[in-house]
Amino acid sequence: xxxxxxxxxxxxxxxxxxxxxxxxxxLVREKDYDDIAVKEILDxxxxxxxxxxxxxxxxxxxxxxxxxxxxxxxxxxxxxSGGSQSxxxxxxxxxxxxxxxxxxxTSPLKMGPRARAILHERLRKILVGLIGQQVKKSRREKRGxxxxxxxxxxVEYLASTFVLVLEWWLETRSPLSADQANDLFRSLVQSTLxxxxx
Amino acid sequence: xxxxxxxxxxxxxxxxxxxxxxxxxxLVREKDYDDIAVKEILDxxxxxxxxxxxxxxxxxxxxxxxxxxxxxxxxxxxxxSGGSQSxxxxxxxxxxxxxxxxxxxTSPLKMGPRARAILHERLRKILVGLIGQQVKKSRREKRGxxxxxxxxxxVEYLASTFVLVLEWWLETRSPLSADQANDLFRSLVQSTLxxxxx
DNA sequence: GTCGGAGAGTGCGATAGCGGACAATTTCGA
DNA sequence: TCGAAATTGTCCGCTATCGCACTCTCCGAC
Numbered sequence: 021x022x023x024x025x026x027x028x029x030x031x032x033x034x035x036x037x038x039x040x041x042x043x044x045x046x047l048v049r050e051k052d053y054d055d056i057a058v059k060e061i062l063d064x065x066x067x068x069x070x071x072x073x074x075x076x077x078x079x080x081x082x083x084x085x086x087x088x089x090x091x092x093x094x095x096x097x098x099x100x101s102g103g104s105q106s107x108x109x110x111x112x113x114x115x116x117x118x119x120x121x122x123x124x125x126t127s128p129l130k131m132g133p134r135a136r137a138i139l140h141e142r143l144r145k146i147l148v149g150l151i152g153q154q155v156k157k158s159r160r161e162k163r164g165x166x167x168x169x170x171x172x173x174x175v176e177y178l179a180s181t182f183v184l185v186l187e188w189w190l191e192t193r194s195p196l197s198a199d200q201a202n203d204l205f206r207s208l209v210q211s212t213l214x215x216x217x218x
Numbered sequence: 219x220x221x222x223x224x225x226x227x228x229x230x231x232x233x234x235x236x237x238x239x240x241x242x243x244x245l246v247r248e249k250d251y252d253d254i255a256v257k258e259i260l261d262x263x264x265x266x267x268x269x270x271x272x273x274x275x276x277x278x279x280x281x282x283x284x285x286x287x288x289x290x291x292x293x294x295x296x297x298x299s300g301g302s303q304s305x306x307x308x309x310x311x312x313x314x315x316x317x318x319x320x321x322x323x324t325s326p327l328k329m330g331p332r333a334r335a336i337l338h339e340r341l342r343k344i345l346v347g348l349i350g351q352q353v354k355k356s357r358r359e360k361r362g363x364x365x366x367x368x369x370x371x372x373v374e375y376l377a378s379t380f381v382l383v384l385e386w387w388l389e390t391r392s393p394l395s396a397d398q399a400n401d402l403f404r405s406l407v408q409s410t411l412x413x414x415x416x
Numbered sequence: 417g418t419c420g421g422a423g424a425g426t427g428c429g430a431t432a433g434c435g436g437a438c439a440a441t442t443t444c445g446a
Numbered sequence: 447t448c449g450a451a452a453t454t455g456t457c458c459g460c461t462a463t464c465g466c467a468c469t470c471t472c473c474g475a476c
Contacts, residue, residue: 030433030434030435030461030462031264031265031266031433031434031435032432032433032434032461032462032463033462035264036462036463057422057423057424058423058424058425059422059423059424066229066233067229067463068229068463068464068465069424069425069426069464069465069466070425070426070427070428070462070463070464070465070466071462071463071464073424073425073426074462074463077425078424078425079424228431228432228463228464228465229463229464229465230431230432230433230462230463230464231432234432234433255452255453255454256453256454256455257452257453257454265433266433266434266435267434267435267436267454267455267456268432268433268434268435268436268456268457268458269432269433269434271454271455271456272432272433275455276454276455277454
């Protein structure tokens with residue numbers, strides 16, 4: 021268990037975590053995720069076994085943690101989100117599509133459906149947290165206009181729909197550009213949003 | 219002080235030392251060695267101050283330690299040293315010339331005469347150790363043929379002459395190739411070697 | 417079957433690196 | 447020339463990582 025007041029980022033922690041993530045990243049381009057042994061990750065990262073398990077429960081936990089490599093840059097884009105109501109609500113989608121677009125043709129990550137599921141499940145949860153605040157705020161401002169659908173459900177709906185589109189876009193290697201995929205996602209949820217006063 | 223029992227290579231030690239050497243390497247291509255603050259090295263290597271001083275006395279000590287980056291590869295070439303007597307004795311020279319030749323035109327290291335002196339002095343000492351064994355062995359086999367010049371002096375002579383040639387070759391940016399510089403060095407010491415039964 | 421080897425996790429004593437505080441020295445602009 | 451700021455080198459309590467040994471489970475060979 022890592023327990024620190026976040027204002028004290030120990031160099032060592034950041035270093036070993038990054039080393040492990042980098043090692044996994046490079047390995048997953050060479051062979052299928054499920055065929056990668058923890059030992060291989062340790063060797064490539066040049067990290068001891070016990071250090072690994074003091075940060076991550078297992079290989080899947082490490083994989084899930086790599087989401088931050090994606091979500092990190094997205095957080096930066098958060099500030100500069102002006103525009104319409106739905107722009108403020110769905111600001112996250114385009115950066116994520118673009119991120120994957122960049123990596124889409126370089127070297128395909130070799131991971132089966134199980135690994136994909138882990139990543140997307142984690143992404144979905146994080147999105148729920150991210151969207152949640154926005155939706156609550158927007159709905160509070162417009163309270164009374166509509167009350168049939170619970171906010172929590174709406175948030176889950178947005179997150180899972182986004183992940184669905186992302187999954188489809190990646191899985192089918194659709195020729196759609198990141199922009200187009202993003203538009204597709206928005207089209208899907210737009211009417212529901214307006215119908216619920218968002 | 220660094221612990222003993224060399225059979226216990228701690229990952230952490232190797233890691234921080236390499237990080238520091240790499241940092242210095244990259245910095246010395248950007249600005250003059252004497253203008254580089256320890257703080258800058260620490261920042262680039264992402265290493266704490268106390269870790270630095272637990273390995274090196276000061277900046278110069280770190281610089282001197284980078285010799286191993288040169289001498290390491292040379293040790294490998296040691297095995298495959300067949301040929302004449304002097305080939306066995308002077309096997310080290312060509313690899314070193316070649317090493318410097320590779321880096322000579324890429325990006326010149328920005329270091330004044332003081333820094334150069336540190337490096338070459340260290341190199342000289344290591345060469346003395348390296349050559350020493352060989353000379354002693356060769357002379358033991360041919361004992362009696364000549365006894366006027368002490369072995370220790372001969373060794374120092376070889377090392378310092380080599381460093382001299384290397385220094386001249388680098389300093390003047392001589393158009394000589396690594397091979398030619400190596401031949402030059404050999405020509406310089408050849409007669410002395412044969413005169414002393416080597 | 418069962419043997420043996422390999423990988424996954426766990427536990428532990430030892431230690432390298434951490435951040436931060438400190439005095440001593442150097443640098444440098446007012 | 448003086449004082450502030452920067453840099454160097456030292457020290458210390460805390461902790462992350464180390465190497466190593468160990469158990470457990472899985473799995474293919476025989």
